[in-house]
Amino acid sequence: MWLGVVPYISSAQTDTIKPGEELQFSEKLLVSAKGTFTLGFFSLESGSYLGIWFTIDAQKEKVWVANRDKPISGTDANLTLHADGKLMIMHSGGDPIVLNSNQAARNSTATLLDSGNFVLEEFNSDRSVKEKLWESFDNPTDTLLPGMKLGINLKTGQNWSLASWINEQVPAPGTFTLEWNGTQLVMKRRGGTYWSSGTLKNRSFEFIPWLSFDTCNNIYSFNSVANENEIYFSYKVPDGVVSEWALNSRGGLSDTNRPLFVTDDVCDGFEEYPGCAVQNPPTCRTRKDGFMKQSVHISESPSSIKEDSSLGPSDCQAICWNNCSCTACNTIYTNGTGCRFWSTKFTQAYAGDANREALYVLSSSRVTGNSWWIWVIIAGVVLVVLLLMGFLYYLRRKSKGERKMEEAMLHELATSNSFSDSKDVDHAGKRAHYLKLFSFDSIVAASNNFSSENKLGEGGFGPVYKGKLPEGQEIAVKRLSRGSGQGLVEFKNEIRLIARLQHMNLVRLLGCCSKGEEKMLIYEFMPNKSLDFFLFDPARRKILDWKRHHNIIEGIAQGLLYLHKYSRLRIIHRDLKASNILLDHDLNPKISDFGMARTFGRNASEANTNRIVGTYGYMPPEYAMEGIFSVKSDVYSFGVLLLEIVSGRKNKSFYHNDGALTINLAGYAWELWKEGTSLQLVDPMLEDFHSSTQMLRCIHIALLCVQESAADRPTMSTVISMLTNETVPLPNPNLPAFSIHHTVLELDSHKRGPESCSGSVNISEMEVIHSHYLEGMGWTTPYVGIKQMIKALCYVIRKEEYSRQTTEVESRDNV
Template identity: 50%
Template sequence: MKLGINFKTGHTWSLTSWRSENSPASGSFTLGLDPNSTSQLVILWQGDIYWTSGPWHNGHFEYVSRFAYDFKPNFRYFSDENEKYFIYSVDKSITYSRYKISPRGVIREVGNSFAPFGACSVALEAGDERKAGCTKKKLLPECRDPNIQFVIDTGYMDRAGFKFPENDNLSSFDCEDKCISNCSCVAYSSVNNDGTGCEIWSQGSVLPSYMIQRKIAHVVPHKEENKRQQELLFELGAATKPFVKYSNVKKLEKDRKKSNELQLFSFRSTATATNNFSIENKLGEGGFGPVYKGKLLDEQEIAIKRLSRSSGQGLTEFKNEIILIAKLQHNNLVRLLGCCIEGGEKILIYEYLPNKSLDFFLFDPNKKYLLDWKKRYNIIEGIAQGLLYLHKYSRLRVVHRDLKASNILLDNDMNPKISDFGMARIFGRNEFEANTNKIVGTYGYMSPEYAMEGIFSTKSDVFSFGVLLLEIVSCKKNYSNHHHERPLNLIGYAWELWKEGRALELMDQTLGDLCPNDVVLRCIHVGLLCVQENPMDRPTMSDVVSMFTNEILQLSEPRQPAFFIGRSPVESGISRNKSENCSLNNASISVMQAR
């Protein structure tokens, strides 16, 4: 038999796969001589190179193991001006020898399960199996776990799937590729009895049946990934309980409030609630991944944070957030309804808050008009109460470590709720500060002792609250240019106005003349007390709440704040234009070595 090409006639000798084991129609794979004039065999999949044998040299192919030739046909290569081809002969002791290429692109000896030339996977990363001759077909979509596995069950799917127009032309191998390339696909199956055609599902499960018997491949977690997930679920223990019929979520939520248990959602339920994580349901995207709006079967609206695989928030932070928030109950903390840990996915399910986050209004020149002083003061008080609960009245003493405008969510009535506890730390009742080499948080909100030395305490959150308080009053971000003559940050600008007796100039001018100046001035005063450089000088959150509720309480004079920038552009060597572009308080950092 020849595998090659006749240059005069253009005729090629090749092997083509069947579409399936039971359908002799031409399939997707072809084995033949390399069309690029090299002395090697190639397998083409849908016209693209899928496998190469490597150049023929000293009686063997470079990428084919030597043992593949033991007691096998002897290949020879011939080439002249008229034609070139590979041909093989067999030893007289072998009475029957024939090769074929399977519907899944594997070269096999008929009557023997041995595959002398190896096999490649559907979506192969470049170089993974280079020695075996496999070439890159395509990269996995970012949404897919590189360890994705399918298990085949017999039965039928409980939901309708999607069939492709070219159904009868697709092999099961092509169908698998269609599924892997579709981020929402959870299962696939051939359509016809001969194993051809393709149907994929974005939701549903395989159900047994005596009448309908289809072989359906569905995604299962990789063994190691599944092991890690099971370990995580075991660690969560009493913090979660399985979420079975998610149409009863309201009843389960009532039970959760009584027992402090969170629900364990299935991936299917989260995908269904978000219409398979459609772009129309996307609310936004943070450093850890996208957030989607979802709706359960009982019409309850939810917010779903789907951690990206490249996210800096791993299993540790994920577990941290679940365990922490399961034990925290307060009107000014966002409620976590449950989580999903399945197939490499790490998903958090929260109550849905329609007014997004505080920064959405605060730093928008048009939307900030929706925040009158009454709403702003209510937001300030709510944040203070939430922090006081975390620091003093919860069953755990919690330091949030990433308090900022984007982590303050707003409900229908613009009431604030502190969110995102992935970076939070639990303190013992007799523990007041800790040290870490891994600095987490957001530039512009981090206290100096934390940013510079890795030391954090409840006073670190107090500093962040002070920054946030000044931002709410002024509608300005901490790190941006606030004065036409000096590249001040917001803290420095507020301090200089305070020293000059002009602190009210910090107030956002859209608040108008009806704003109570004495209350605004008191808020600025409290804000400056919170951002003092020495943590011992800063008030506790108990003190802060008293300062707001007790108007006759005399406040001490603030000392110079941390990160005070007061030099002129000439002195500092920083141009005003450069300063205008230096707004850093939107990005969370997860790793930074302390000095």
């Protein structure tokens, strides 16, 4: 061990270590020239390490660790550049850890660059760089930064690949690696292929298609190189953009504040996901099997133990999964490594019980209670059967078979494998595809008995309350009102659909609660309420600058694209509006309220329904008048919403323009666009000369989305391309739907014969009967031109007829 005396680095902030200087453990840090990255020591349960992180990152997530597999004890350590050019971690617990073993030179310095690369360079006598001796980019850990390489140096044999941490407290190489095979990214699990990205083509990968629609204007620039010297993949982003592709201990791959490339555990068990390698699970496992963390009584020793400290929780679960006798597993050591396995059944343990421990238990290995519970269960089953028989008899007598059948279906849904008991679920979200069936009492307690202080608002579904679960998680509770227009159909529909959706721009459903007439949906809590809370309030609107406006627009578009194209089920939302866009802590948008949504055939272009649902003013004409819906229905609603976001005005507002009459926002935007004065539509609070081009482009795109013909409207993938790439040309829009823009015309019913619609009601009668429907669409006068008036009245007559024929027609006001 080298024990020479060296000076400390000076107190002034620096990015360089010179020969003979040292970086102390707790006192000094290296900071890159522009302050982008910081290098220093840090401590975890497994030991102390030298690492690099983004300076602005409050969590200090490490992008590189120097001694990931050689932790040091305590804090008596420093980083030293020896006079002979060796870059070493000196510590009191053993020999120095040399970072550049065979690449040293006397006249050298080590510098932290703004790229995040820590480089050791040899200099000539005139201080020009002679040679790069060593760099951290040649020794990646679990994170790929812009400019880093994934691949292989064919001359030296140097392999550039990522390796996940074992767990959050152990940076040593773990279960997963990410490599480049010359054509695609390949994730391996302990050497075996786990997932692949598909071929890189047109700035995107086959199985990560949304990379080409990134929310930061297609920020990625990919580079694939294959020659006689090296084969590698790298990427770049514009200056000032923070980006880091991180591989986590559960096989997840993501970039900072952007949609996930690969979700955790995505290829485990029987999951089917684009890019996953074919799994061959043992015949003893079924689709119902999965691991849940449960508190159980430990009465026997583990059936087997693996003391290998390189194994993490993911490894333990994989080994248990492939062993038919295994029922549960856990780690051995306090730092979350090593594996223990059990092959016995367990009983549920509670707080204060002896021999209590939390294990990862296979769901097929049911946790049981004491023997007396068996009789309670048997008695309960018998009682339920008797009550059910009496209930069925009552249904037949009362002729309410249809309504009660819906409740039976709800019971079937609630007890299906999409749900698990709330107290048996790992609230860390590691099994996100499971929903929780909450007890009514737990929701009453969480919401303080649905107190007025906890009430967040009121919607067509009913009131919404804030709640807090015992473990501290905040939730939002949508309580179905008995007088609500929505019923069990929407309640079940939302559960069935949103349970299968995972996207950063969709609200996450945690579970539901059903007890008698009480029906509730439990969501993640959104602290900033909904978009309309900000958009249509002059004071709160100031919080949203144009950058945030544009981020919200792109986020909504990304969510719709996922629903239309990339979700497991192709889904049409059918009720997209400002009150159904929730905002999280960082004002990122999340689409909510899937009660009206419909699944759609992959090969179908449109469908027809006699049940018109949604919010008038956001419905396209082919749906409102003929019941025809498709992905273009959501595109129309998005266009209306986009105009509201840009203007800060509601669609049903009333506008005059040079003596002409326009009855809604789209019509007003159309008139301004024709006159070349579209900037008059923009909310005055958003005045930003540098963003005017982007604002005009958004208005233009909105007008393309609200065209009367569905065939003329773009798809959401085209919309995102137009939003994020200003080089994409925009076609001229056609006349928007429902936009009447004629000069005001007085109709004299004494001089004109009544125009009729369906031969049963004339104009004068319909003006009175349906004026409130017109107003709901933003139309405030009946004198708007004969052809358009007849068309509008046909529409409201259709709506009135559906109201008489069925109680399921929905017309809900904004929250």
